[in-house]
Amino acid sequence: MALDRQRIPVLEVDATPLRVPDLMAELSRFVEEGSTRTVLGHNLHSVTLTLSDEGFRDLYQRSDVVLLDGAPVLWLWGRTGKAQGPVMDYRLGTTDWLPALGEVQGLERIAVIGAGPEANAAAVRQLELIVPAARVAGLPGEGWNGDLEDRAVEWLHAQQPQLVLLGLGMPLQEEVLQRRLADMPPAIYCAVGGAIEQLAGFQKLAPRWLGRMGLEWAWRLLLHPRRVAYRVLGEPWVLLWLLGSRRVKRTLPGPGK
Incomplete structure (x- = not known):
């Protein structure tokens, strides 16, 4: 199944x-x-x-x-x-x-x-x-x-x-x-x-109330700034670029059009 x-x-x-x-x-x-x-x-x-x-x-x-x-x-x-x-x-x-x-x-x-x-x-x-x-x-x-x-x-x-x-x-x-x-x-x-x-x-795990608010990223950034700084602060911009690129490609006419 x-x-x-x-x-x-x-x-x-x-x-x-x-x-x-x-x-x-x-x-x-x-x-x-x-x-x-x-x-x-x-x-x-x-x-x-x-x-x-x-x-x-x-x-x-x-x-x-x-x-x-x-x-x-x-x-x-x-x-x-x-x-x-x-x-x-x-x-x-x-x-x-x-x-x-x-x-x-x-x-x-x-x-x-x-x-x-x-x-x-x-x-x-x-x-x-x-x-x-x-x-x-x-x-x-x-x-x-x-x-x-x-x-x-x-x-x-x-x-x-x-x-x-x-x-x-x-x-x-x-x-x-x-x-x-x-x-x-x-x-x-x-x-x-x-x-x-x-x-x-x-x-250490983030407090449960932070998890419910979706703020665990702030906890990880506070405890391990070097390890997670790029993932928390930089990678979201990469994701936005990837999503935007995919949408642009879908709107462009295909070959021969």
């Missing part, structure tokens, strides 16, 4: 709007099927990459689930009037749904790839508390390179997980999925960005 893929107005990308219980039900179905699935999320950074990078766009188009992550993406989708209940219930950043993984039926093996050794180990311990019936294994992703990527693929085959949390940051984690998904064992592969460090308590 294919999930309903919906167009996000203005941004010209598609997503699969779900609430936490809906996502847990889909993950339970994926676990029961035992096939390879991917779960991604859309924020303004991923939208910019989708519109500018063919490989990134193809990965998102083929993904089984594309969650509404960033507040602007959520608000624009909310204009469609398709939300059943509060629109904010459909905003699923990774830390919104990770605490609910204990509701996934049949989940017995989880793999966590990413972050440094200490954060990875702490995230594994947290997941063991969240899903006590599951065996959770971790592989740090610090200093990611070709050799570590090869070892990660071998490690996944040895672990045979049902759910993989891949937290290497965007776009590295998506590039790994583009390169190696066909080499990896069947599992649900979730691109989770910095959620491993957040789950481990190594990275």
Whole structure:
């Protein structure tokens, strides 16, 4: 059964709007099927990459689930009037749904790839508390390179997980999925960005009231100005240029007209 893929107005990308219980039900179905699935999320950074990078766009188009992550993406989708209940219930950043993984039926093996050794180990311990019936294994992703990527693929085959949390940051984690998904064992592969460090308590989450106002970007800019300054202050202008260019191309007459 294919999930309903919906167009996000203005941004010209598609997503699969779900609430936490809906996502847990889909993950339970994926676990029961035992096939390879991917779960991604859309924020303004991923939208910019989708519109500018063919490989990134193809990965998102083929993904089984594309969650509404960033507040602007959520608000624009909310204009469609398709939300059943509060629109904010459909905003699923990774830390919104990770605490609910204990509701996934049949989940017995989880793999966590990413972050440094200490954060990875702490995230594994947290997941063991969240899903006590599951065996959770971790592989740090610090200093990611070709050799570590090869070892990660071998490690996944040895672990045979049902759910993989891949937290290497965007776009590295998506590039790994583009390169190696066909080499990896069947599992649900979730691109989770910095959620491993957040789950481990190594990275502070924005207060919930800031999230409801769509101001998490200000929190990240305050805590990590060098890391996120371009994404917060510069990339939106790139996105506007990309969207404008696409609209101009559509209005220009084709060859021979």
